[in-house]
Amino acid sequence: MPKFLITYHGVLDTPPTEGAREEMTSAFMNWASSVGDNMVDPGSPLAPSRIVTSTGDSLGDTEIGGYTIIQADNLDEAVDAVRSHPFLSRGGTLHVAEAIAP
Numbered sequence: 156m157p158k159f160l161i162t163y164h165g166v167l168d169t170p171p172t173e174g175a176r177e178e179m180t181s182a183f184m185n186w187a188s189s190v191g192d193n194m195v196d197p198g199s200p201l202a203p204s205r206i207v208t209s210t211g212d213s214l215g216d217t218e219i220g221g222y223t224i225i226q227a228d229n230l231d232e233a234v235d236a237v238r239s240h241p242f243l244s245r246g247g248t249l250h251v252a253e254a255i256a257p
Contacts (some may be wrong), residue, residue, distance in 0.1 A: 156226040157232040158195055158254045161240075163221040165247035182241035190225055195207055198223040220247070224254075 159179040173177060187197050206213055227233035230253055237249050 156193075156228060157256070158224055158226050159230070160252050160253075160254055161198075161223040161225065161233075161237055162250045163200075163223075163242055163247055164219065164250060165242075165245075179241065179245070186240050187223075189239065193225050193227060193236065194223075195226050196224040215233045 183197075187194055198221055201219055204219070225233060225236060227236060230251065233251050233253070237243075238249060240249060242249060
């Protein structure tokens with residue numbers, strides 16, 4: 156079954172309070188539970204990143220806030236699986252891309 160990388164886009168202006176963080180975690184766990192056996196890697200939030208180019212590297216704002224990996228029969232099924240993701244209700248967007256097997 157194909158795997159899909161889901162990346163999280165949209166940065167919080169301020170760090171969430173402990174209560175908000177617990178609520179976000181609970182909402183995520185409920186969503187992850189709904190994905191069931193199709194969850195490959197729940198992923199994690201990502202720290203600031205560096206962009207590496209052939210001419211050097213530069214520090215930039217994090218464009219990807221986190222990731223998750225799921226499996227699904229096809230892209231449409233993977234997109235359907237993330238439509239109920241709680242990150243969307245907080246104003247974020249999700250990018251769903253199929254990992255192409257070698």
